[in-house]
Amino acid sequence: MKYNVYQPSLTGNEKKYVNECLESTWISSKGRFIKEFEKKFANYIGVKHGTAVCNGTVALHLAGAALGLGNGDEIIVPSFTYIASANPFLQLGCKIVFCDSLKDTWQMDPKDIKAKITSATRAIVVVHLYGHPCDMDKILKIARDNNIFVIEDCAEAIGSEYKGKKAGSFGDISCFSFFGNKTITCGEGGMVMCNNDDLHERVEHMKGQGVVNWKEYWHDIAAFNYRMTNIQAAIGLAQLEQIDKFLKQKHQIAQWYQEKISTLPLEIHKESSDVYHSYWMISVLTQDNQTRNALREYLKNNGIETRPLFPCIHQMPIYNRRFLSLSVAENISARGLNLPSYPGLEEQDIDHICSQIARFYAK
Secondary structure, rough: OOOOOOOOOOOOOOOHHHHHHHHOOOOOOOOHHHHHHHHHHHHHOOOOOOEEEHHHHHHHHHHHOOOOOOOOOOOEOOOOHHHHHHHHHHHHHOOOEEEOOOOOOOOOOOOHHHHHHHOOOEEEEEEEHOOOOHHHHHHHHHHHHHHHEEEOOOOOOOEEEEEEEEOOOOEEEEEEEEEEEOOOEEEEEEEEEEOOHHHHHHHHHHHHHEEEEOOOOOEOOOOOEEEEEHHHHHHHHHHOHHHHHHHHHHHHHHHHHHOOOOOOOEEEEEEEEOEOOOOOOOOEOOHHHHEEEEEEHHHHHHOOOEEEEEEEHHOOOOOOOOOOOOHHHHHHHHHEEEEEEOOOOOOHHHHHHHHHHHHHHHH
16 A cells, blocks of 8 residues: 555535536636635634635735835745745845744744844745744744734644634635645635735735726736636535644644654654644654655655655755755754645554554664
8 A cells, every 4th residue: 555645534514515617607706606605604713804815925925015015125934944934035025034943843943033133124924944933922022123024934834723712813824725735725726815804805806807897807006817716615615614624633643743752863843832733644753865766765655745844945056056054954954754644544553654664764
């Protein structure tokens, strides 16, 4: 049997709702599922407004544009994350300033954020990496003290909580992804969320070609076509109906991994105090980069797919025009990998995966 690192669970009302779209012919950017998905997802996260878009990357781009971010604005982003956390702001003309990570939670380091603040800083992009929330109290205080925006990138943190509040309910604006490997999926899709009425109106206006509501086919700004389809929203709504089940399964899978690799020289990404870790991906650290690569190759040869942890963005060609050392982020990135962690895995599956890891270390 082959174990993928991730695969969606589509056992709810997905087919039923998609068939309703097909039968009604509402398959594009209008139809009942879009507004229903936006409303119910906003209620789930605990914010006032949700705007469905076509993917998580454009959600970040739209959020930055709606906040008015652009040329010369400095945006603080963790380097240890997927590159989509930075690229949309670079495309808006912003200067990306990278910060380091914390050793224990792997999340962005508030002390380093504070050290990177200048008079040109306009926003902090808070990435709740692999489903573990950032230290929002410290980050929000830094933002308030310096009068800068907080943008939450919650692509990997659907259902995660910090001190009893959902990730995505803290910032000025937050963004989610519903790609096929996310906790709930639309196949492709995203959401921009906020509590401010005026900001929400800007997001809505910008996502749909900047058309005005008082004259047909009349556009007053050069905007975007970032709309979600009714079919995508139908899948997303069916997935949202199962979110509690998915999160419970992921926590169980994480517990099994923790129990079964506890005697091996691996460090699992655990849940810290005051948070609820949604365990988007089960992630572990090996001793060093060479061991990580050898373990991945061994598991691949035995039918178990893995992924390396994200490379640090500041080391990639488009961003490494000057030397920058972020020692914690670089160390974690080089040593870590993601293990199979999708809903539907049973204890015997985790037994098999962990027994193969144990055999690697017994060689």
